[in-house]
Amino acid sequence: MKKLFILTLAVGAFGAAHGATFTLSDGNSTVVGNDVTGLNDWFIDGVDHLFREDYFWRIGNTPEQSQGALGPGVITNIAANYSRVTFNNPGLFTISVDYILGGSTPGSGTADIAEIVRITNHASFALPLTLFQYNDFDLNGNAFDQGASFDGHFFQWDNPVYGMVGTVDYADRWEINSYPNLLNKLSDANVDNLANAVTPVGGGDIEFASQWNLNLAAANAAGGPTAPGSTWVMSTNKRIVTVPEPATMAALGLGLAAMARRRRK
């Protein structure tokens, strides 16, 4: 009973045009998203591993809100596996997210989503904008009994399915919590920052988020968003792998450890 009312509620609040969906397909994988709650389904070989992946923002000391709260987004379908969603906050900023799905061979249980986020300041003053990337994976098609850790990248597992999320630039803050604590933090009327902590998880319905504290340079007075620093670009990658055998799992563990070592250098 976790969740299904969210989209209906938001569509009701904003009207029928808000809530347009898009679908990405590649190989063994399909992703479904919309302009209210971000990505809501990530099917790999028929199993849906995702409840929600979305972006939230605030300016200065205003409470956080989702990008979907800005109103209808513009959805541009670029290829079968590639869509762009753009939101405009008139006179202040635009935010666009490119979603690119990389599927794999049928039966592999593996797929990848690359995202490129662009935020452009249209104001004539520097914009203190804080961005949040929110992830609620329900790996293996269930919302309980999952584990997670953070080591520069996020890892979540529900054996034999593993999810990983990494970002460039590295975020300024992060948090792992249990649903819906983190979602409430990003949706309530308080100004919140992520805790840089794993909060003990009851029931194992994991959610996690990253936070970037930005200060986008003012756009040129002529009105074009062309000043150096007025646009920020971030790339992020999500991968889900299914590991059928203990030997393969050990190899995955070694790979992750090697990745962590490289990162620290």
Ligand SMILES: [Ca+2]
């Ligand atoms: Ca889903």
Ligand SMILES: [Ca+2]
């Ligand atoms: Ca489970």
Ligand SMILES: [Ca+2]
């Ligand atoms: Ca809040």
Ligand SMILES: [Ca+2]
């Ligand atoms: Ca979850």
